[in-house]
Amino acid sequence: MINPDILVIGGSAGxxxxxxxxxxxxxxxxxVMVRKNKSVMVPCGIPYIFGTLDDTAKNRIPDEMVKNAGVELIIDEVLNIDKENKVARLKGGEEIKFDKLVLATGSLPIVPKFINGYDLENVFPIIKDEEYLxxxxxxxxxxxxxxxxxxxxxxxxFAEQLKINGKNVTLIEVADKVLWQAFDDEYADIAQQEMINNGINLKVGTKVKAILGDGKVEEVELENGEKIKADAVILGxxxxxxxxxxxQLGLKLNEKGAIVVDEYMRTSERDIFAVGDCAEKRCFFTNKNVPILLASTAAMEAKVAATNLYGIKFVRENRGTISAFSTKVFNKTLAAAGLxxxxAKEEGFDYVIGKFVTMxxxxGSLPNTNKIELKLMFSKTSGVLIGAQVVGGESVGEMINILSLAIQKGLTANELNTFQVATHPLLTSSPIAYPINAASLDALTKINSK
Structure with a gap:
């Protein structure tokens, strides 16, 4: 019998x-941390195994981070848990008696069993297992x-990386735009055009009728009757x-099947917490359930849970998911945070938009300079920032983190117009045209003119 104070089940980010x-x-x-997989993949790095990295080993999260912290790592599978006696039983036969339990069991890929041929050979759901990948x-x-x-x-x-790796790639999306949940149409259009410019065959606003083949995939048939040649299908x-x-523990789940948690990641059972993809996500603005399953969100939740396992000693509750994203599509980096x-229209927010375009x-004549397009959304009455979208070079990946923090802290257009920035010719936009300041000023003029 192993007797830790804290048992964590799951070995990814959360x-x-x-x-x-x-x-x-x-x-x-x-x-003690128990995980099923021998090694752990960087979740967001998985697509890059199939292009830039070309090797699963280059996408591992090293175990030294866990072991050097003094955490005992056990590679095994938890089969069942006796919650009354606080005992977890492992597949290997070992038992672990704990005081506090944290579930970080992650997520599983959606497998479309409603599509004929989903189970043909070479149809691949993306499972976070190194041997499988x-x-x-x-x-x-x-x-x-x-x-x-x-x-x-x-x-x-995946489409971008497979194309980089020399494949003929077709991407099929049932909605009218790719990335439509994270971006408004004008930003989704930029991503789509970048994909088309780089040779990806894009099919949006269409459904897959069937995956065809004799034992293994040969074609994908669309609802309009078009058939696309396919040696493999990636389910994304x-x-x-x-x-x-x-x-099994009888924890309360929401309508999406996620574990219901409070602001401190506590479940419906005393002494059991949940973090990461298995745990419920609530919108920062509306408190509605939102399925935003990100490693960065899991990281925040993990810190909230860990610091408050033994009473609310460190008051930092999870006030909701900001929905902060970033991605790179060939030569364009796109990022978003908030609504x-x-x-905003669906939820009835009254807002104003501030925009700015700069380098x-x-x-701008310096080498490797990229155009930045920034769009900020503020509450019309209070002037508080509620959403941001930006496209440009790699620098926007950190710019969106500034804007995510600004949303969390309730900063206004006036505060962002005048916030002080460090600038340098080789590193940032000009101090007289810094995009966050300038887009905020654009919005402020509209707020003040109402």
Whole structure:
């Protein structure tokens, strides 16, 4: 019998940070982390295994981070948990008696069983297992025509990387735009055009009728009757919470099957917490359930849970998911945080938009300079920032983090217009045209003219 104070089940972003943070916050407590997989993949790095990295080993999260923190790592599978006696039983026969339990069991890929042919050979859901992903990588080396189903971040990034790797790539998305949940149309259009310019065959606003083949995939048939040649199909249709253990424990789940948690990541059972993709997400603005399953969100939740395992000693509750995203599509980096205009209209927000276009270095004649297009959305009455979208070079990946923090802290157009920035010709936009300041001023003039 192993007797830790804290048992963490799951070894990806949420599990790792819960385990390591709880060791730092409670150095007198013994922490054990159990995970099923021998190695852990960087979740958001998985598409890059199939292009830029061309190797699963280059996408591992090293175990040293866990072990150096003093966390005991066990590679095994938890089969069941006796919640009354606080005992977890492992597949290998070992038992673990705990005081506090954190579920970080992650998510599973959506497999479209409603599509005929979903189970043909060479139809690949994306499972976060190195051996499985390595097998896909090896199989794809001999293939030329690949169809990606799903135009969210997973699908778009897989399509880009497979194209970089020399494949003929078709991406199919049922909605009218790729990335439509994260971006408004004008930004989704930029991503789509970048994909088309780089040779991806894009099919939006259309459904897959069937996946065809004799034992293994040969074609994908669309609802309009068109058939697309396919040696392989990548299923990038999203994920669902992995909550089998939560169901067994009798934890309260929401309508999407995620574990219901409070502001401190506590579940409906005393001494059981949940973080990451398996846990419920609530919108920062509306408190409605939103399926935003991101490693960065899991990291925040893990820190909230870990610091408050033994009473609310460190008051930092999870006030909701900001929905902060970033991605790179060939030569364009796109990022967003907060509400889109589409969501703001649906929820009845009264807002104003501030926009600005500039270059990410000054002067713009410097080499490797990129155009930045920024769109900020503010509450019309209070002037508080509620949404941001930006496209440009790689610098926008960190710019959106500034804007995410601004949303969390309720900063206004006036405050962002006058916030002080560090600028340098080789690193940033000009101080007289810094995009966050300038877009905020554009919005402020509209607020003041009402």
């Amino acid at each position: 599990g790792i940070l819960t385990a390591t943070t709880s060791r730092r916050m409670y150095p007198d407590k013994k922490v 390595g097998d896909i990588l090896n199989r794809l080396k001999e293939m030329k025509d690949v169809v990606v189903i799903g135009g969210g971040f997973i699908g778009v990034e 249709m999203g994920v669902v919470p992995n909550t089998d253990l939560a169901k 889109t205009e589409r969501r 990410d270095k000054h002067p």
